[in-house]
Amino acid sequence: MTKVLMQGNKVIAEAAIRAGCRFYAGYPITPQNEIPEYMAERLRQVEGGVFVQSESEVAAIHMVIGASAAGARSMTSSSGPGISIKQEGISSMAACQLPAVIVNMMRGGPGLGNISPSQGDYFQATRGGGHGDYRTIVLGPASAQELADLTMDAFDLADRYRTPVMILADGMMGQMMEPVVFKEPEPRAYPEGLIMKGAGAGKRKIIRGLILDPLALEEHNWMLDRKYRTIARQETRCELFRTEDAELILVAYGTAARIAKGAIKRLRDAGIRAGLFRPISLWPFPTNEVRDLATRIENFLVFEMSTGQMVEDVRLAIQGEARIGFFGRPGGVVPTPVELANVVMRRYDRERGITECC
Amino acid sequence: MMVKTLFAGFGGQGVLMMGQTLAHGAMSAGYHVTYLPAYGAEVRGGTANCTVAVSDDEIASPIASELDNLVVLNAPSLFSFQNRIAAGGSLFMNSSIIGVEPSRKGIRIFKIPSSEMAEKLGNPRAANTVMMGALMKVTGMVPPDIFLSSMAAVMGSKKKSIVEINQKAFMAGYEFLK
Numbered sequence: 001m002t003k004v005l006m007q008g009n010k011v012i013a014e015a016a017i018r019a020g021c022r023f024y025a026g027y028p029i030t031p032q033n034e035i036p037e038y039m040a041e042r043l044r045q046v047e048g049g050v051f052v053q054s055e056s057e058v059a060a061i062h063m064v065i066g067a068s069a070a071g072a073r074s075m076t077s078s079s080g081p082g083i084s085i086k087q088e089g090i091s092s093m094a095a096c097q098l099p100a101v102i103v104n105m106m107r108g109g110p111g112l113g114n115i116s117p118s119q120g121d122y123f124q125a126t127r128g129g130g131h132g133d134y135r136t137i138v139l140g141p142a143s144a145q146e147l148a149d150l151t152m153d154a155f156d157l158a159d160r161y162r163t164p165v166m167i168l169a170d171g172m173m174g175q176m177m178e179p180v181v182f183k184e185p186e187p188r189a190y191p192e193g194l195i196m197k198g199a200g201a202g203k204r205k206i207i208r209g210l211i212l213d214p215l216a217l218e219e220h221n222w223m224l225d226r227k228y229r230t231i232a233r234q235e236t237r238c239e240l241f242r243t244e245d246a247e248l249i250l251v252a253y254g255t256a257a258r259i260a261k262g263a264i265k266r267l268r269d270a271g272i273r274a275g276l277f278r279p280i281s282l283w284p285f286p287t288n289e290v291r292d293l294a295t296r297i298e299n300f301l302v303f304e305m306s307t308g309q310m311v312e313d314v315r316l317a318i319q320g321e322a323r324i325g326f327f328g329r330p331g332g333v334v335p336t337p338v339e340l341a342n343v344v345m346r347r348y349d350r351e352r353g354i355t356e357c358c
Numbered sequence: 359m360m361v362k363t364l365f366a367g368f369g370g371q372g373v374l375m376m377g378q379t380l381a382h383g384a385m386s387a388g389y390h391v392t393y394l395p396a397y398g399a400e401v402r403g404g405t406a407n408c409t410v411a412v413s414d415d416e417i418a419s420p421i422a423s424e425l426d427n428l429v430v431l432n433a434p435s436l437f438s439f440q441n442r443i444a445a446g447g448s449l450f451m452n453s454s455i456i457g458v459e460p461s462r463k464g465i466r467i468f469k470i471p472s473s474e475m476a477e478k479l480g481n482p483r484a485a486n487t488v489m490m491g492a493l494m495k496v497t498g499m500v501p502p503d504i505f506l507s508s509m510a511a512v513m514g515s516k517k518k519s520i521v522e523i524n525q526k527a528f529m530a531g532y533e534f535l536k
Contacts, residue, residue, distance in 0.1 A: 003385065005378070005382050005385050005393070030397070031397060115397070171397070172394070175394060175395055175397050176392055176393065176394045176420050177378070177381055177393035177394075178391065178392050178393070179391060258417075258418050258419055259418060259419050260418075261416065262418025262419050263418075265418070334421055336419060336421065336423040337418050337419055338423060
């Protein structure tokens with residue numbers, strides 16, 4: 001197992017290739033352009049690899065639908081504005097139960113916004129994003145190593161549950177270089193019978209998202225819902241950092257969680273026993289795990305590079321059992337650990353707890 | 359230990375290469391490391407910079423609010439970043455190109471005529487590597503032998519003669535500061 005120094009975007013692309021991804025379609029957008037650049041080169045080298053720089057994001061996601069239906073491990077990537085355009089196709093994939101991996105390297109929004117790292121796409125990612133009753137598995141990596149591991153896992157999850165999986169990271173994760181070790185991928189287990197490759201002498205197969213009979217569509221919705229409930233039961237992931245003796249919990253994911261870890265070291269030096277709860281699966285949200293913490297810890301501060309999105313999931317999970325404060329820096333601003341530590345010291349009082357709520 | 363170093367200069371001076379070789383070298387020496395380039399709507403001929411964090415513990419933020427070391431290859435970079443150096447931190451400047459004195463006080467200043475030194479070795483473009491030699495001499499972050507093999511790895515696709523000149527440039531910078 002050799003350690004290599006690699007840029008985050010390229011880590012995702014290499015992990016995808018190693019996981020057996022053989023189809024990529026995408027349209028350029030900063031800060032994720034190294035993904036298509038790397039995929040163009042690597043898919044040329046591997047057997048059966050196909051790379052398409054499509055004419056638009058809509059085209060890219062629909063090419064991914066086609067490749068997925070035809071049995072290829074497929075991926076597309078973009079940043080906020082491009083991901084918005086792909087929602088139609090993501091909704092279709094959820095309806096048709098087709099696996100694929102979609103990468104969103106978030107940048108400042110709304111609209112075209114800017115190209116700096118941000119976490120403003122949490123609602124869009126975790127609430128489905130497109131129309132209709134569906135969910136998307138969303139994974140939030142916080143290091144190059146997790147970009148590699150979670151990208152490989154994303155392909156497995158997509159196959160296992162026959163559903164699109166999103167990697168939700170940001171421009172900083174994409175641009176930063178860190179050491180990474182690529183793990184051995186699991187062999188693919190995707191039922192041959194699901195693949196569209198011509199009926200031949202066998203039975204005709206149809207994949208469709210248009211179900212005109214309301215009763216039939218209702219049944220389809222409930223069937224998808226049962227699947228999402230299974231995912232919610234089985235696939236939550238989180239990291240607990242120095243929570244054993246904590247009096248105050250910071251909740252953050254991705255880049256924000258790294259900053260929070262730096263802040264926690266400073267807070268501990270100042271005598272405040274802070275810990276971190278880091279959701280890794282953003283949907284399904286690790287509700288039970290954060291609720292467990294709230295049974296013994298009274299103070300939570302949610303930190304996001306947005307105006308406050310994940311904080312709603314924390315509130316839903318904790319249900320009034322603890323005080324929840326919020327600190328956010330939207331628009332592409334990446335605060336320092338020192339700044340976050342100062343905010344916590346200003347808002348947290350040992351006697352009264354988190355004093356300034358959102 | 360946590361050391362944050364920012365490299366800056368004109369695009370084309372090998373600023374990002376300096377950061378990558380340090381990051382690779384520090385990784386090979388067993389440290390945690392992050393490398394973050396400034397990215398954005400950059401223009402050809404504009405300035406480039408990157409930040410490398412080296413630590414024996416997990417690195418929280420790859421961004422540096424305060425710099426332990428600043429390496430600048432041109433004057434605009436000196437003006438932009440000298441005030442970000444922590445008190446007692448170090449400034450390494452390419453004195454062949456930067457004719458002005460730094461206004462910053464309370465730091466260690468190392469002036470290296472790296473462009474002239476590189477030119478004498480036969481390739482003025484190796485000025486960045488001369489600076490790396492000086493930086494490694496002063497900070498001791500990465501032992502020279504590990505640094506040189508990392509540099510060869512990062513420059514992997516380049517011509518052998520270019521790698522050789524850079525090895526000489528590194529040693530020239532390393533020996534320049536006593």
